[in-house]
Amino acid sequence: MEGDAAPTADMIRAQLRRLRTAAGMSQEEFGRLVHYSGSMVSALELGQRPLDRLFLARADEVLATGGLLVYLLKLAERDGQPSWFRPWLDAERSARQLRCFQPTLIPGLLQTENYARAVLRGDESLSADGLDRLLAGRLDRQSLLTQTEPPQFVAVIDELVLRRTGEEFLGLMVEQITHLISCAEQPNVSVHIVPAEVGLHAGLSGPFVLARGADGGWVGHLENQLGGTVVDTEDGLATLLARWESVRNDALSRRQSIELMKRIVTTWS
Structure with missing residues (x-):
């Protein structure tokens, strides 16, 4: 997170100072306790x-x-997300069911840290701090799949996504x-591969993602080179739901998909 860019970051620093001084500790004393x-x-x-x-986990x-401090950091990381992405984050967070189709990349909710870093590094306009901030936000989003009552997440991925690698990325792809x-x-997670x-x-x-809320309503999201768009019109959602049925029907079953992924890893290993 980039210093004063996010207002929530200032709140965290103010709370940290307030809590430390209220506990009667100097910065040196507090530092020794948090290493x-x-x-x-x-x-x-x-x-x-x-x-x-x-640091904030130890401070807590x-x-x-x-x-409290780690929770505020999560809010700060959300504040650091691109403005076009925030409305979708709200829909994703409250979804009871998520459907994701990806023809080019592993879905963000299923990416390893190394894979996500490699993908984000492709944006040469990002500073090192900006990359770290986006990476932390992406990894934090993944916790929704392991929470107490997680959404049902179904991902359909093109087989070519799994085979897109060069010699230098072979280990990264095996890990991913x-x-x-x-x-x-x-x-609560299903992955289906569309065979080559x-x-x-x-x-x-x-690519597109669909989220179904607790009220049964759907919201869609389209991401492109310039940002992303939330889809909530009746016609737009009808089109995305129809596209979903089409790609899902072309994909392998859950078990067949797992077997294909294992064969790919075995070949590379």
Whole structure:
């Protein structure tokens, strides 16, 4: 997260200072308890260094906040997401069912940290801090699949996504597909692969995601090179739901898809 760019970051620093001083601790004393130097604590409180999740987790323990600071960091990471993406984050967070089609990449909710970093690094306009901020937000979103009452997540992925690699990315892809297999074996996650022999199909015009809320209503999301669009019109949703049925019908079953992913990993290993 980039210092003062997010208002929530300032709130976290103010709360940290307030809680530390209320506990009667100097920066040096507090630093010893959280295993950071006093100068590091000062730099974090003044915004001279980016906020650190491990530091805030230790601070929550020492100050007995009940996890307040880490929770505020999650809000700050959400504030750091592109403005066009925030409405979709709300729909995703409250969804009871998610359907995702991806013809080019592993879906964000199923990406490993290394794969996600490699994808985000492709945007040369991102600073190192900006990349770290987006990466942290993406990984934090994945927790919705392991929460107490997770949504049912169904992903359809083109086989070419699994085979798109160069020699330098081989290890990264083995790790990613192994993780994908592990995700696909969770009771609330299904991964279906559209085999390469299908050829042209309705989904090749682009990726999309559909979220079904507790009220039974659907919301869609389209992402492109310039940002993304939330789809909530009757006609737009009808089109996306029809496209979903088409690509899902072209895909392998859950078990067949897992077997295909295992064959790919075995070949590369």
